[in-house]
Structures are given as structure tokens and as C-alpha cells.
Amino acid sequence: MDTRRLMLLLVFGLSLFMLWDAWQKHQNPQLAPQVQTQGGAPVAAADGVTPQPSSSLKAAAGQIETVAPAAATAAEKLSVSTDLFKVEISTQGGDLVWQELARFSAHSDKARLFELFSPRHKYAAQTGLIGDGLPNHKTMLKPVPGPRELAEGEDSFQVRLEAPVVGGVKATKVYTFRRGSYLIDVAWEIENGGKQTLTPHAYFQLQRDQTPPEGDSFMLSTFTGAAVYTEAEKYQKVTYKDIAEGKAKFAKQASDGWLAMVQHYFVTAWAPQGDAPREFYMRKVADDPSGGLYATGLILPVAQLAPGAKVEVKVPLFAGPQEQATLKQVAPGLDLVVDYGWLHIIAAPIFWALEFINKLVGNWGWSIVVLTVLIKLAFFPLSAASYKSMAKMRQMTPRLAQLKERFADDKARLNQEMMKLYQTEKINPLGGCLPIVIQIPVFIALYWVLLGAVEMRDAPWILWIKDLSAADPYYVLPVIMMVSMFIQTRLNPTPPDPIQAKVMMMMPLIFGVMFFFFPAGLVLYWVVNNILSIAQQWKITRMIEAGGDKAKAANDAKA
Secondary structure: OOHHHHHHHHHHHHHHHHHHHHHHHHOOOOOOOOOOOOOOOOEEOOOOOOEEOOHHHOOOOOOOOOOOOOOOOOOOEEEEEOOOEEEEEEOEOOOEEEEEEEEEEOOOOOOOEEEOOOHHHOOEEEEEEEOOOOOOOOOEOEEOOOOOEOOOOOOEEEEEEEOOOEOOEEEEEEEEEEOOOOEEEEEEEEEEOOOOOEOOEEEEEEEEEOOOOOOOOOOOOOOOEEEEEEOOOEEEEEOHHHHHOOOOOOOOEEOOOEEEEEEOOEEEEEOOOOOOOEEEEEEEOOOOOOOOEEEEEEEEEOOOEOOOOEEEEEEEEEEEEOOHHHHHHHOOOHHHHOOOHHHHHHHHHHHHHHHHHHHHHOOHHHHHHHHHHHHHHHOHHHHHHHHHHHHHHHHHHHHHHHHHHHOOOOHHHHHHHHHHHHHHHOOOOOOOOHHHHHHHHHHHHHHHHHHHOHHHOOOOOOOOOOOOOOOOOOOHHHHHHHHHHHHHHHHOOOOOOHHHHHHHHHHHHHHHHHHOOOOHHHHHHHHHHHHHHHHHHHHHHHHHHHHHHHHHHHHHHHO
């Protein structure tokens, strides 16, 4: 197999893999009926309201049951503001049902802000208590008068909601908001004014439908689903399809770890502190008429509560952008939601370098340009070897064409003569491909870095590029990308096979159309990389051709 065929195979293979991967992620699977999780994991109640702990976390005194007081009035929504976001808390269950992030605009309409928790996706953070007469996330709560926004000079404030007193037991849900933080403390305060000892549990869950986030498409599909992390099992992603079919594989019980809902650029996560035993669960919501609603959560035991005793159970909720430095401070392993896949070992240092450059340059677009130049310099020797091989092969193209004409009916003799020519001219037919193959993992890793970095969202470059995470609105960069690829094609050896030649000429158009849908930051990287490659390849080709001309002139003079 000659160099051109091998290059075509590599290009087509990589293209097909990326398209197949995007197609797989973008499909809306036919969801199967709900299947209860096996193996001792928590399961939903029959009406899909309250999760139940497995026997390992149940009180020795007997079975825990849930009795939710009936809602008497329609739910109200409390508007709460911090310096980073606004939220709405429903009086039904005290659920966090809406959140608007002040630093991020919506994908399709830059005039409005991005919504993370949203009724559109039925996306909400829900909590409740498990035990006789205790409130769950469908119980109507009464808001306690107090601040609803950060006051000048204050660093935090609380929002409190009280549940109806049942059997002398008073339960209060408490939100604590802080300045400059996406972390929200969510707590239940329980006061046993009854005559019997209580052994309650608390659950903390995230509810969301299966609809992909705004901006997700066939050409640019990213993971949307659940994730669990424990020290023993590490990071585990779970798709909605696996949850629906009862095939979800994740750590069910642990004494550490967190649980999250992940989407492109953003994450919500329950991150319990300490080493209290916890159970993770994932399920389809049984009472959802749309059939596409999911709940993922965790259950924690609460200390035994004697008559007259008080107790608090608290779990921090992170709801915000996937900024890696921030996520590392919230919980161990939470930064892994910025998923680089199997190339994480390469992508992580690339992002570190990009972030470091941005601290010096102050613009993410120019940081991409600088990083591209540095990567190009790092691979300069490999690229030079590749381009030298291509230049020599280009000189041999007429002689190879003659051999193919002479031995068109004898493939064995043709291969033999071609190998003899390569040996005589000291040319490695794979010399143009192998250096490129070595660089492919780095290019793919950089692709995932630029695709997954929330820092690119709403980050401007110059002139018309106002958001490096969105497609070029005027398609200037994709057009430059196509032109640069056509130039590269002209610099490469012309395949003697007419079909191969036509395919090579079509590749810039095919890839150019794909890049019309890619984020501007990605296209910027490829444009800069192509321009640098053209300059290097043109210089090396001229040097090789000049050397060949001198050698030919010397041979003619001797003759």
C-alpha cells in the first residue's frame, strides 16, 4: 500500500469514527419501561415520589415508611439572588426549580442569560426526609420571613422553609447562599417534639428530562447524563438509556463520593462531606406522563432522634460552570466532569498550558494562536521529516506513473520496481505518514480541550468573533480553513490514480462543511495550524526541489 492510500485510509477512518461517535450520542433511544435497580440498591416508591433506602441503611427498629402531607394550596416560588446567579425555590418540597447564571448568556440568544435549572427541562434539585410523617419533595412548605438577596457588605444569607408539624416533629429546610460561590448548602433541621424515637433518612436528588441542552447537534454532540464518583470506583458516567433499561452500572454504596447531572459546560452535583455511609440511586420517574424524566440521587442516614432532641443533615449542592480550578475545591474528582475521555493524560496538561498562556495574554483567542504555534514548534522535527518525504515523493510522481503504465498488468513486478526505486532514491514511502500518525493523539486531545472548556463560552477573540464556543456567524474562518486545505493538497504529491486524486481534492470541501458547525475556537486552531504547515511545507519543498535541480544540472554537465 503506497503513502497516499495509507493517508486516505487514516483520514477516512478518523472522519468515520468521529461521525459515528456523534451519531451514537445524538440518537434519542426508545426507552424501555422502568426496571428496579437490583443488588441491594435504593429503589423508588411505587408512585415514584420518595426513594427508599436498602436494608443496609434501614433502622433496626423496623421498616421506614413515607407519609407526605397533602398539598392544600398551589405552590409559590421564592426569588433569591446572589452576585453570581438568581434562583427560584418552590414552596412544594422547597425544590430549587430555576437558576439563571449572571456570567453566561444563552446559546441561541445572547440577549438573555443562560438557565441551568429550568422548567423547560424539568430540571430541579429536590430533597426530602424518609420516615413516618416526615416531609418529602412534594410536601408544601411555609417560607420563613428573611433576606432573599445578598445585602451590601454581607458574605452569606439563609432561606428557611418550614414543613407542617406532624406527630410533634418539626422539620425545616435551610438554604445557605454565599458571595462569589456556586456552592449552596442545603440542610434539613429536625426537632423531635413527639414521644417516639425517630430513625430518619434524608435523600438529595437531581431531576432532569433526557432532552439534550441547547446547542447540542449531530455535528457537535456532547455527553448529557448522570455521573457518580467514589474513591474506590472513580468516575463513572451513566446514560439515560442505561438507566431506563436497568443496565446502569455505578457504585451503589460508599462512605465517600458525589453524584451529579452533567451537560456541556455545566454541572450540578450533590457532594456530601465526611465519611457517612451513603447510597446512590438512579431511576426513571414513574409518575411522569412524558416518559422521559429521570431522577438521580443519594440517601444519607440521620442520627437517631430521641424525644426532645434536634439534629441537622447538610449536603452542599454545586450548580454552575465546569471551571476546573473551582471544581477541584468542591470535592475530590469533581473536575473529571470536564471529560477528555481516554486522552485525559494528554488533554489535561494541554489545558493547563492554555490556561497559563491566557493569564499572560488575556484573550482566549490569542491564547489558542500562541498554543498552536508552541505545539507546532514542538512537532517541528516530525513535521519536517514528513514534508521532506512528501517533497521527495512529489519528485518521484512522474517516474511512478511511468512504472504503473509499464507494469499495469503485473502487480507483483510493479511493486518490485517501486520498492527498487524507493531504495535507489533513499525514500521511505511511509515517511510522510508516520510523523502525522504520532501527532494525531495530540490533535484529538486539543480538540476535546477546546470543545469542553467552559472558559471558551462567551469569550471573544477579535472583530466578529464574539464567542469562541459558538460557530463563526459569517463563516469566515471555515472558508479560510477550506482554502488552506486546498493549498496543502496542491503542495502534496499528486496521486497517479485519478480516483485518489479526485478524493484528495474533495477532502477540503468535505472537512470545510463540517467546520461550518464547529466552535470558532476549534476552527481558529486548525486555521493557524494549517497556515504554519503550509509555510513549513512550502519552504521544505522548495529546498528539496532546488537540491534536485542542482543534482540534475551536475549530472547533465558530467554527461
